[in-house]
Amino acid sequence: MPDEGCLPPVLADPLPRRLSVGVDVGGVLVGGPAPVVVQSMTNTDTADVDGTVAQVAALARAGSEIVRITVDRDESAAAVPKVRERLDRLGVTVPLVGDFHYIGHKLLTDHPACAEALAKYRINPGNVGFKDKKDRQFVQIVETAIRYDKPVRIGVNWGSLDQDLLTRLMDENSRSPEPLSARAVMREAIIQSALMSAELAEETGLAREKIILSAKVSNVQDLIAVYRDLARRSNHSLHLGLTEAGMGTKGIVASSAAMGILLQEGIGDTIRVSLTPEPGGDRTREVQVAQELLQTMGFRQFVPVVAACPGCGRTTSTVFQELAETIQNDIRINMPVWREKYPGVEALSVAVMGCIVNGPGESKHADIGISLPGTGESPAAPVFVDGKKVATLRGPAIAADFQLMVADYIERRFGAGAPAAASSPAAAAE
Numbered sequence: 098m099p100d101e102g103c104l105p106p107v108l109a110d111p112l113p114r115r116l117s118v119g120v121d122v123g124g125v126l127v128g129g130p131a132p133v134v135v136q137s138m139t140n141t142d143t144a145d146v147d148g149t150v151a152q153v154a155a156l157a158r159a160g161s162e163i164v165r166i167t168v169d170r171d172e173s174a175a176a177v178p179k180v181r182e183r184l185d186r187l188g189v190t191v192p193l194v195g196d197f198h199y200i201g202h203k204l205l206t207d208h209p210a211c212a213e214a215l216a217k218y219r220i221n222p223g224n225v226g227f228k229d230k231k232d233r234q235f236v237q238i239v240e241t242a243i244r245y246d247k248p249v250r251i252g253v254n255w256g257s258l259d260q261d262l263l264t265r266l267m268d269e270n271s272r273s274p275e276p277l278s279a280r281a282v283m284r285e286a287i288i289q290s291a292l293m294s295a296e297l298a299e300e301t302g303l304a305r306e307k308i309i310l311s312a313k314v315s316n317v318q319d320l321i322a323v324y325r326d327l328a329r330r331s332n333h334s335l336h337l338g339l340t341e342a343g344m345g346t347k348g349i350v351a352s353s354a355a356m357g358i359l360l361q362e363g364i365g366d367t368i369r370v371s372l373t374p375e376p377g378g379d380r381t382r383e384v385q386v387a388q389e390l391l392q393t394m395g396f397r398q399f400v401p402v403v404a405a406c407p408g409c410g411r412t413t414s415t416v417f418q419e420l421a422e423t424i425q426n427d428i429r430i431n432m433p434v435w436r437e438k439y440p441g442v443e444a445l446s447v448a449v450m451g452c453i454v455n456g457p458g459e460s461k462h463a464d465i466g467i468s469l470p471g472t473g474e475s476p477a478a479p480v481f482v483d484g485k486k487v488a489t490l491r492g493p494a495i496a497a498d499f500q501l502m503v504a505d506y507i508e509r510r511f512g513a514g515a516p517a518a519a520s521s522p523a524a525a526a527e
């Protein structure tokens with residue numbers, strides 16, 4: 098047993114943020130002193146202007162601070178300025194990023210209005226062109242970025258890794274007296290592809306303040322290793338994301354595990370959670386997950402937190418689950434209005450607990466919390482506000498009364514006016 102007096106104190110904070118060069122993406126700063134930015138990507142055909150505008154607007158309203166759209170052919174490049182114009186008319190100012198593969202150099206040259214309307218160009222160095230065309234076409238995109246004063250993201254993806262580079266590194270490795278594993282060589286190829294492309298962009302004349310790097314793989318441990326190494330070897334602003342994360346809980350857990358560890362180490366300036374939506378599923382889920390990841394780790398506050406216990410054999414009723422869900426949904430629906438009406442409301446914490454075991458304690462820690470009666474407890478639900486018990490709710494309207502109390506608390510604490518506390522059901526119920 099070590100002498101506990103000698104142990105260093107355990108910190109409850111992330112490591113200091115890695116110092117990166119900030120990049121202005123259409124008015125949103127990525128890196129430097131800026132908080133970690135949430136971004137997302139549409140899955141509409143960009144040539145479908147109506148569909149793309151609707152989805153970009155939905156992603157922006159959900160909280161996406163940058164939205165990427167596919168620009169894969171002439172029709173989509175021609176649609177980009179129309180999408181931008183329509184969004185501006187709707188008051189949706191979110192910067193648009195163009196995702197280019199194979200013919201980005203040509204599309205950006207042939208469609209100057211597209212080049213102008215986009216706030217950033219994403220270039221994948223693995224498929225910008227092959228053999229002697231590779232550098233030439235890459236440089237052509239970079240020169241367009243310089244001409245229009247736009248930043249780029251050099252986005253390496255292991256699924257489209259530069260095969261010439263990978264083959265060369267594999268050959269060198271096989272001749273080494275102490276060869277690395279094929280996985281380690283693949284990671285090195287990803288990092289080198291990003292760094293060499295950034296070097297070429299800078300040699301072409303693009304400032305480092307205009308370059309963001311990403312290096313995505315689909316395996317959690319590889320992603321962590323790649324970004325740790327990339328962060329060590331450059332000071333470029335970094336876009337984090339696990340590629341092909343997958344559907345539902347698998348995608349959420351994998352992305353959160355990988356990015357959570359990197360963010361804790363101070364690595365990452367913007368994140369995207371690449372979830373495969375269920376057929377007909379809501380694309381904004383990826384924004385919600387990204388926000389919750391940043392909020393739950395204490396990096397940013399986007400929406401009030403609702404703490405709810407998981408429930409167990411001590412509470413067989415579903416009242417507390419329904420109430421927690423209702424409160425959570427209420428918050429999500431109302432947030433666009435609340436953000437304007439109640440500045441700072443995102444700092445609110447609400448607790449909805451299932452029984453007396455942890456209910457009162459957890460509720461006291463929240464700004465406002467309710468401890469519902471568990472099995473065998475008297476049918477009364479104490480409500481705590483700012484750590485003090487202020488009411489005991491009873492009867493079939495407990496859920497509705499508590500909702501009113503939450504609304505009243507928000508108005509009193511964050512609203513411009515200050516309605517009398519006596520209007521709260523708390524006073525009536527106590």
Ligand code: SF4
Pocket residue numbers: 406407408409410411412450451452453454455456471
């Ligand atoms: S607070 Fe009560 S109902 Fe909720 S998990 Fe704990 S013991 Fe179970």
